[in-house]
Amino acid sequence: MVKIEKMASGRKIVVPGETIVSGDAFLPGEGAYRDGKDLVAGRYGLSDISEKFVKVIAVSGVYIPRRGNSIIGEVIGITFNGWLVNFGGAENAFLSMMEVPRYINKGELREHFDFGDLISAKVWNTNGKGVDLSVKMRGFGRLEGGQLMQINPNKVPRIIGREGSMVNLIKDATGCEINVGQNGWVWIRGGSIDNEIQTRKIIDFICENATITGLTDKVEKFIKDMGIRKGVEIIAENTHKEKKVKEKK
Template sequence: MEGRKIVVPGETIVQGDDFLPGEGTRREGQNILANRYGLAETNAKLIRVIPVSGAYTPRRGNAIIGTVTNITFRGWLIDYGGANEGFLSVAEVPRYVGKGELRDCFDFGDVIFAQIWGADGGNLDLSVKMREFGKLTGGQLINVNPNKVPRIIGKEGSMIHLIKDATKCNITVGQNGIVWLRADKIDDEINARKIIDFICDHSSIAGLTEKVEEFIKKELKIEVKVRERREESFDEKNQENEGEKN
């Protein structure tokens, strides 16, 4: 198989014993078939189908963005856009929080960047103990399809660095499809949002980095420094386990 292509469930992607079935695929005899609708790609003979739409599936180790909706004596309830709320225990913050101090740490409506350390039966246990996690102050939130997150981050963070270089924005990407933007100028936040929207609208095409650079230069009239490029992969393993902050 050359390049990437859209496939539907049951469609034969490739034939032959040289290929291995990966995520979203199965083998039937000599054929590797798609288990779901999405974008098929090959990586070192491994065939997989990356979903192009669908809800976020929480996984242990994921980094997500959410909003404090309720406070109990044991911690905070966090709305991350899923069916249930996540729970951040007072034991999972980097400092001691005494009784009556919870609102001093995180208050109603606060936006936080947190890591999932437990995901069982739809219940999410969150942590902000590591230094890269915590409250996100100011800025704005945008919602994207969670399956577009790997494209927004890019190979080894290449795409997110391109956006930051062009807009001077601080950007945090949650794997649940919530993105936080903050810049000194509102116009820079608007431009960052336009770039992210462009990436999401064109996420299935090859050579996306070049298309984004062209969009930034021609549509936004911003000169960008071209970084050394590496071969793009639609779904990076490290992006399944980590979000991107600042």
């Protein structure tokens, strides 16, 4: 059996050089490195231990695009063979006409994506020449209606939560569609402007309190205090289910 000599419980704020866990049970992930038996924080942020990896989620900084990331951007230019997309990076990204689900003629580019369109896309390549996008896969493409908000990209993991738990809580409470880009652009579409505003307020609250422990409980209380009837009912139902599970144990 592998012995873990020291292990931090849950997520906590760590500073560069701070030991997160000791032993051979885990491997260093993003933002962490090994120093002898210790896995050490390489930057300021939230320590996260999951499966066999230890990583540090940064709580400040800029978005660095990586292959496989899902982002949201705005079409700001059209070339002879594709679209230029602003995603908040140092340079614009490029979406080739070859990276859309169906064949289109060069003269039909504006009919597919036009100036000002918001799109959800996947980063399929990054190199010295720039960032290349694709919308070939299911779930990517134009985002119609709704509204856009921008947050610190390093707060995105807190908005999404473990296995999507936090963003699903917000969706269930407000009834809004939410698409969170890893570049910190968040698209919201609800049945009414009020629903969209409620969603923005919840996301702002999470961003402001991203470094605290017990965030989910605080978000649930915030939703209750806002008086969102649907959200209160869902939280009460989930609490009841959790109690039943504990009683069975």
